[in-house]
Amino acid sequence: MSTSRIRKEVDEALLAYVDRQRPGLLGISPDLVPLLSALDALLGGGKRLRPLFCYWGWRGAGGEDAPEIVNAAASLELLQASALIHDDVMDSSDTRRGQPSVHRRFEAMHREHGWPGAAAPFGEGTAILLGDLCLAWSGEMYESSGLGxxxxxxxxxxxxxxxxxxxxxxxxxxxxxxxxxxxxxxxxxxxxxxxxxxxxxxxxxxxxxxxxxxxxxxxxxxxxxxxxxxxxxxxxxxxxxxxxxxxxxxxxxxxxxxxxxxxxxxxxxxxxxxxxxxxxxxxxxxxxxxxxxxxxxxxxxxxxxxxxxxxxxxxxxxxxxxxxxxxxxxxxxxxxxxxxxxxxxxxxxx
Amino acid sequence: MSTSRIRKEVDEALLAYVDRQRPGLLGISPDLVPLLSALDALLGGGKRLRPLFCYWGWRGAGGEDAPEIVNAAASLELLQASALIHDDVMDSSDTRRGQPSVHRRFEAMHREHGWPGAAAPFGEGTAILLGDLCLAWSGEMYESSGLGxxxxxxxxxxxxxxxxxxxxxxxxxxxxxxxxxxxxxxxxxxxxxxxxxxxxxxxxxxxxxxxxxxxxxxxxxxxxxxxxxxxxxxxxxxxxxxxxxxxxxxxxxxxxxxxxxxxxxxxxxxxxxxxxxxxxxxxxxxxxxxxxxxxxxxxxxxxxxxxxxxxxxxxxxxxxxxxxxxxxxxxxxxxxxxxxxxxxxxxxxx
The missing domain is CATH 1.10.600.10 (Farnesyl Diphosphate Synthase)
Structure with missing residues (x-):
């Protein structure tokens, strides 16, 4: 299987995983939609290097091509999303993958609504929580990959x-x-x-x-x-x-x-x-x-x-x-x- | 088994788990010791409510007393440590369990060393990372509890x-x-x-x-x-x-x-x-x-x-x-x- 084909399958596995989380979050509150939108935007970019190396480590050791290994490999992209979101808070970075970083995105949301109080801590707090969620979800996606x-x-x-x-x-x-x-x-x-x-x-x-x-x-x-x-x-x-x-x-x-x-x-x-x-x-x-x-x-x-x-x-x-x-x-x-x-x-x- | 006895066993399981991580961290760098000290201090406090409820959920459903369930229950305390460390950053809290919060602790370390640059972002960044580590470790402790x-x-x-x-x-x-x-x-x-x-x-x-x-x-x-x-x-x-x-x-x-x-x-x-x-x-x-x-x-x-x-x-x-x-x-x-x-x-x- 070609690398571009695997990259596409990793993208699809990530989309499918986040989609499976969607109803649960909406069941808690529709106010959680912006978290999912921010995650969708972030996961839209990236070169998928970690999933690709994981996949080829498997194939190199004689593993057969299968959706289960793609799921497990794709979970590394959620771990990476967590690291990027938290990194950007720590470095006060304004952009990531050509878009506003997650904390800036929620800072802007706070400002657009004209809520009282400071916008920056709201952005940073949300980014810390969304990074935590991605870290938890990376483990969950790995464990539910379908591997034995x-x-x-x-x-x-x-x-x-x-x-x-x-x-x-x-x-x-x-x-x-x-x-x-x-x-x-x-x-x-x-x-x-x-x-x-x-x-x-x-x-x-x-x-x-x-x-x-x-x-x-x-x-x-x-x-x-x-x-x-x-x-x-x-x-x-x-x-x-x-x-x-x-x-x-x-x-x-x-x-x-x-x-x-x-x-x-x-x-x-x-x-x-x-x-x-x-x-x-x-x-x-x-x-x-x-x-x-x-x-x-x-x-x-x-x-x-x-x-x-x-x-x-x-x-x-x-x-x-x-x-x-x-x-x-x-x-x-x-x-x-x-x-x-x-x-x-x-x-x-x- | 009495609740105070379980609390003690949870304490011991947590200590043992962190001790198992210690050589790995020291192998990476002795500069990581302050992270472990901060975690030790935080885990020294707390009422262990979540592990206790987990333990009694198990016993209530007919599970036998065993070290494996204590390990799995104790992992919730690491999840809670992660939440507390990140919460304190988000709320800018100075104290936790009667001691300086983790971000304040590392802010003070930066200041005591007289390092150039701002101390507060160093404290917050460290707290974000230590909270991430606790979140990852909670999952690891659960999975390595010994349960089937x-x-x-x-x-x-x-x-x-x-x-x-x-x-x-x-x-x-x-x-x-x-x-x-x-x-x-x-x-x-x-x-x-x-x-x-x-x-x-x-x-x-x-x-x-x-x-x-x-x-x-x-x-x-x-x-x-x-x-x-x-x-x-x-x-x-x-x-x-x-x-x-x-x-x-x-x-x-x-x-x-x-x-x-x-x-x-x-x-x-x-x-x-x-x-x-x-x-x-x-x-x-x-x-x-x-x-x-x-x-x-x-x-x-x-x-x-x-x-x-x-x-x-x-x-x-x-x-x-x-x-x-x-x-x-x-x-x-x-x-x-x-x-x-x-x-x-x-x-x-x-």
Whole structure:
């Protein structure tokens, strides 16, 4: 089955799941409709990377194509929706996938109705609750995927680990941002837990575990997935600074305004002359950074050699992933699909 | 088994569960220790109402005493920890169970380290993540309780419903606060979903479902649990305004400062003369409300007859629950324990 076909099936599984929740929510109160609309809008976007890696982990370990694995894989998209909604609150992001973020959406609803009191806390509170709901629903969708008890039990061990890792990784990310230690090593540790394991390695493991894969299959998927996941995040960091807003769905330079302590920034700080480092440290995280300020920081990152070093890392990790994939004891069909996904996850287009 | 003995076993199950997570977190990074300390502090308090109702739902339906049901019941305390941590962010509450709330705790940590940037968003972000972790862990603790696949599947249907109901109920609560419609009916709908079902009815149902109870047992538990749950929340509302801070663990009048649109407030607004209603509407939700302001609002709630009406409702719902319990087709031991719990949940002591 082609990747675009699976993506479509994942979309349909998500739509069907949310539709099954709809009558229950309406039974509680029609006032809950805006929560469903916000979720529909958010789930309309996204590249479905985690479900795709989960699906191909399953197929790679010899699992047959079946709606049950698509359901289980699609549940990862609800986990991701939860993470995005809460992330946007934590980062005070205005947009997500080219639309207003959930907390901004409900802040606007409060304002449009002219309700008394502050609109922002209403938006944030709603986003916290909707993120919680998506997190609960991701587990519910997984458990109701239709897979057997034995498979679900095997997969749960991976699912549990993945959730703990991504939440801890996000905390470490915030901590790095607060402490501003900013070494390449500390930034890479955050990338490993918050992103590489969560986006690629664990979804692959989940699929493989559901299919009852032997340990050597999981190990091979790590050898492919972990370096690819690092390369994926480094590409995302580069796009966060240099990407086209029309492609990323985020305003240009948003990562700079948020002050993200990325590997790209750490690589730049290792290389840049003192004057440039001072500017970078001072203006990184400045919410009022304008286009000229974004251009200045971009210039420093490029001229210091930080950007080139990051591109070189992306290439090295991508190559390592490709080599591991060649040697992995998985089905041929999965090898081809995972090779294509590696390109999609690390290409210069977002 | 006595209720105090079960409470102790629930405490031990929670401690053991968090201890099992500890090495995994330390393996990611020793920087995660403060998350565990904050969770330990929060889990040290609490009356364990939800686990107790779950346990007695199981015993009432004929389930034998066993560590597996204690584990499954204790997982509800992690769900509750998640709700409390996120609630405190949404309400900007400073304290919880007589200690600083989680977001205040991490705000203080940021300040003590003298890190650059704002401390409050770091505290709130950490609390959002720790609440997410508790929500994920509640599901993990339930699934790893040791109960069989069939029991877990039956219980999951209740667990799923409970989580969706409480999150939707919290949103409706916030919406009522924002719109300020403030009728007794709309406040009661919030109480039903956010509190009565979540605290009493669904935990009872969960225990009964795990034990494989017949539908008439679940129906009887609803006839007892739903009115008792309403009485429980109304008692909580009264304590939130008139309670002793030493008992409630919250500063006096905190509910008034937060502007909670409780049934108590709605009953008062139905009864109070125009002048008092004006004062109540104006000062409810004023974060700067001082002791004199709290006393003034208390006076209005009492003199209007709102307090008496609320006490009368508590008595009526408690009586209805007691009558249903008499007639319920459950074991004698469970009937006695649930009768005691009804008193504990609705007594004037918090």
């Amino acid at each position: 008890d034995g498979a679900l039990r095997r997969g749960r061990a991976v699912y549990d680990l993945m959730r703990t890792e991504v939440m801890c990784g996000q905390y470490l990310d915030m901590l790095e941002g607060a402490r501003g230690s900013g070494t390449v090593g500390s930034a890479l540790r955050v990338v490993e837990y918050k992103s590489a394991k969560y986006t690629i390695e664990r979804p692959l493991h989940l699929g493989a575990a559901l299919a009852g894969a032997a340990p050597e299959v999981s190990e091979a998927l790590t050898a492919y997935g972990l370096p690819l996941g690092i390369a994926f995040q480094l590409r995302d960091d580069v796009l966060g600074v240099f990407g086209d807003p029309a492609e990323t769905g985020k305003p240009a330079g948003d990562d700079l305004r948020e002050g993200k302590r990325t590997v790209l920034v750490a690589l730049t700080l290792e290389r840049v002359a003192e004057a440039g480092a001072g500017v970078l440290r001072r203006r990184l995280g400045d919410p009022d950074l304008d286009d000229a300020g974004v251009d200045e920081l971009r210039g420093i990152i490029e001229e210091s050699g930080g950007l080139a070093a990051c591109e070189e890392m992306i290439e090295r990790y991508t190559r390592r992933a490709a080599e591991a994939l060649e040697a992995a004891p998985i089905t041929g069909e999965a090898r081809i699909a995972l090779s294509d996904l590696a390109v999609a996850a690390t290409s210069r287009l977002s | 696949d069939g029991a877990l599947r039956r219980g999951r249907a209740v667990y799923d419903l409970m989580r969706t109901e409480v999150m939707c109920g919290q949103y409706l609560d916030m919406l009522e606060g924002a719109r300020g419609s403030g009728t007794v009916g709309s406040a009661l709908r919030v109480v039903e979903y956010k509190s009565a079902k979540y605290t009493i009815e669904r935990p009872l149902h969960l225990g009964a479902a795990l034990a494989g109870a017949a539908p008439e047992v679940s129906e009887a538990l609803t006839a007892y649990g739903l009115p008792l749950g309403i009485a429980f929340q109304l008692r909580d509302d009264v304590l939130g305004v008139f309670g002793d801070p030493a008992e409630t663990g919250k500063p006096a009048g905190d509910d008034l400062r937060e502007g909670k649109r409780t049934v108590l407030v709605a009953l008062t607004l139905e009864r109070v003369a125009e002048a008092g209603a004006g004062v109540l509407r104006r000062r409810l939700g004023d974060p700067d409300l001082d002791d004199a302001g709290v006393d003034e609002l208390r006076g209005i709630i009492e003199e209007s007859g709102g307090l008496a009406a609320c006490e009368e409702m508590i008595e009526r719902y408690t009586r209805r629950a007691a009558e249903a319990l008499e007639a319920a087709p459950i074991t004698g031991e469970a009937r006695i324990a649930l009768s005691d719990l009804a008193v504990a949940a609705t007594s004037r002591l918090s």
